[in-house]
Amino acid sequence: MGMNVHRVAMVTVAISVALAAIAGVSVAPVFVVDPFMWLAPLVTVLSIVVLGGLGSIQGSVIGALVIGYVEAITVFALPQGAFLKGAVALSIMVIVLLVRPEGLFGVAFEEER
C-alpha cells in the first residue's frame, strides 16, 4: 500500500519516546531523581497497559486511572500498604492476563495468546 514501514516504525518510536520523556520531565520536580527510578514505573506501566488492553490508547488512560487509584487506596487502607502497592498492581495484571488477555479495551490477537 506504499507505506514506508521503517519510517512509520521510526516515527512511532520517536512519538512514544517523546511522550515518555515528557512524563519524566514532569515528575522530575516532584520526585527524587535517582539512577534506578526507571524500575518502578516500568512495572507499573506494564500492569496499566495490560489492564487497558494492548493496542488501545483510551484503555491505557483508563487503566492508568484505575491502577493509580488502586495503588493509592492500597497505601491508605492496608497496614504496610506502601510495600504492597506494587504487588497489588501486578496481581491485577496477572489476573487480567489470565482471565481476559486482551484487557478492558484491547483487540484480541488470537494467535498471540
Next chain:
Amino acid sequence: MLVLPSRTLAAAWVASVILLPLVLPDPYVLRVAAMTCIFAAFAASWDLLAGYAGQVNFGHALFFGAGAYSSALLSLRLGFSSWIAVGTGALVATATGLCVGYLCLRLRGSYLSLATLAFPLILIGALFAFPDFSGGELGVTGLQPLATSRIGNYYIAAVAMLALVFGIWAFADSRFGLILHAIRDDELAARASGIDTTRYKLAVFGISAAAAGITGALYAHFMRGAGPSTLETALSFQVVIWGVFGGLATIYGPVTAVFVLYPLTEWLGSFSAFGELRLLIFAIVVLLVLLFMPRGLTPWVRDRIETRCPRCKQQNPAWHRSCRVCGASLHSQASAAGAGHNPR
C-alpha cells in the same frame, strides 16, 4: 552430544573446578568460585525452561528466592537442620514452579514473560509487608553454613553444581528434551502429534524450579542468610543475559557464560581505578560478544572446532576429512554444514 574437541574442553573444565582449591586456596578466590558454581547451576535451570521449552521466564529469580527464603526461614524459625532445609527449600520452589506453570499455561510469548516478571515482585511486596516474619528489607541472617571449612563449602557448591548441570544436560538430551524442542518450535504441531503439552510444560516448570530452588537454598546457606536481592528483577535479568551470552538451548552455554562473566565482573571490581566503570565494561564485553557471535559464545566456539556431517548430522572434529559415523565427505558442503548444529 559432544565429540572429542568439546569433550576435552568439558573434561578440562570439570577437572579445573575440582582441582581449584588445591591450586589456589585463597579465600577470596574460593568465595568467588563458589558463587560462580551456584549461579552456573541457576543459569542452567533457566536454560532448560527458556531455551528448550521456550517458556521465556523473566522472573526466574522467583524460584531462586523461594528456595533461599524458605530454607533460611525453615532453619531459623523452625530449627530444621541445614541439609533438610535445603531439601525442603527445593520442594517449596518446585511447588512455586508448578503454581506459576499452572497459571501461565495459557500464556505464550511476550505475555508469558510479562506475567512471570510480575511474580517475584509480588512475593517481594508480600515479604516486605510482614517484616517480623521475613526480616523485611534486611532479609534474614544467622544461618549455619553447610560445612565448617571454606574448602568444604566450596566443594559442596561445586559438586552440587556439577550434579545439577550434568543432570539437567542429560535430561535435556533425552527424549524429554526432544519433546521440549518440539513444544518450543510449534506447540500446536506437538499437540497434534499426540504430545500432552500441558503435562510437559508443567513438568519442565517443576524441574527447572526445583533446580533453581536448590541453588537458591545453597546460596542462602553459603551467604548465611537470604535477602530481597535473591528475588530482585536484576537477578532475573542477569540470568537472561547469561543465557543469551552463552547460547540458548545448550545447557553448557549459560554455564560457560557464568564462568566467564561472573569472575570477570568480580575481577573488574578489584581495580579501584575502574570504580563504577566496571558495569560499563561488562556491558561492552557482552554487546561485543553478541555482535560477533549472534548465537552466543559456545555455539560460535563449537562451530570453530567441530563440523557437522551434511549427511547424517553427526558432529565431527574439525580436522576430520570424512564423517566418523557414516563416512561421507565433510568438506564438499562444509559451508552449509558449518551453518550450525543448533536449531536456533
